[in-house]
Amino acid sequence: MGIVLGPNRYGKAETRLVRVDRDGDAHQIKDLNVGVSLAGDMTDVHLTGDNAAVLPTDTQKNTVFALARKHGVDTAEGFGLLLARHFVASQPTIRRACVTVEEYAWDRVPVTGHSFVRRGQEVRTARVFHEEGRTHVVSGLRDLTVLNTTGSEFRGYIQDEFTTLPEAGDRVLATEVRAEWRHRDADGYWDASYAEVRRVLLETFAGTYSRSLQQTLYAMGRRVLEERPELCEIRLVMPNKHHFAVDLEPFGMDNPNEVFLAADRPYGLIEGTVLRDDAPAAEEVWR
Known part of the structure; x- marks a missing residue:
């Protein structure tokens, strides 16, 4: 009876991102907790420790910040799609990406255009699964x-x-x-x-x-x-x-x-x- 490597994935969990849109006097804020999970050609890294196929989790974290700066954050689902598609398209060893997003809502304090108060305990969530030819979006x-x-x-x-x-x-x-x-x-x-x-x-x-x-x-x-x-x-x-x-x-x-x-x-x-x-x-x- 042989022993083989089963399903596996890796990623960067709980990257806390706050994106402020300063266009105009009334600012907009997006407060997110982002998780990235990637899978693909990862046999060698498990069996021999060869990291040639591995995109470091620190790079995944940096990608979250960089794409937030470059493209902004419209919705939790939209940002999750942007990230998942980026990882699969940009890295030949990455076949599948799952991105989870939690969004914490803030309401504007009406005195100014730049003051906010956190809105209760409720959290909006999104989950995006993407591989070539197939994408699923789950809101929540x-x-x-x-x-x-x-x-x-x-x-x-x-x-x-x-x-x-x-x-x-x-x-x-x-x-x-x-x-x-x-x-x-x-x-x-x-x-x-x-x-x-x-x-x-x-x-x-x-x-x-x-x-x-x-x-x-x-x-x-x-x-x-x-x-x-x-x-x-x-x-x-x-x-x-x-x-x-x-x-x-x-x-x-x-x-x-x-x-x-x-x-x-x-x-x-x-x-x-x-x-x-x-x-x-x-x-x-x-x-």
Whole structure:
């Protein structure tokens, strides 16, 4: 039985880039965290230590800054595409590139055109996979915290000798949404698409009577695909941020579903994918 080298990749993780556009009195700012992962003819470097095919990760970091200066940063997706295509086109030993981008939003303080305040915890994300003849773009968001104070229940589940959870006919449903959606094409109107997907996710969460968080997840993903024809797949990760009604009877008080303990851990973790039945496979972009 032989031993061979399996799939491999390497790159530069978490390059923090801030690009300021100073054209005019009202400045624009892009605040990104960029990850680069490359694969190709890397057998020799693993087996013998021959670095002739290796583009140093420090060079990858410098490329992020240089292309931001040369081309600017329009969107997370657009910048990811620019980088991925550059690495594959410029280096003959690089066959595949995957670029991930996190974007942190800032709002302008209206007193001046050059003062900003960070916008909450929510993060916009993008993932670009590119090789010759094939490109996939995945947009997304994370840390989108949402909560319904009613319109949710959880009952009818398996109960065994270890079950202590009482059924709930009216509960608080809270989660921190992480969603990523794959585009049919590698070129698109990224900002408009992002805004609409975010809107649909929020509206569906708010408007769905939930019998389980799984049902809510599927409803959110399904509606995104129904309303956004440019997308072919969406993956959602939704931890259940439990809110337990506090027992106030020891103090001679009732609790008509008004006072809760917000427990941060442990928590239920719900994950799922919703896709069109004709969606082309693209598992490599998710790894």
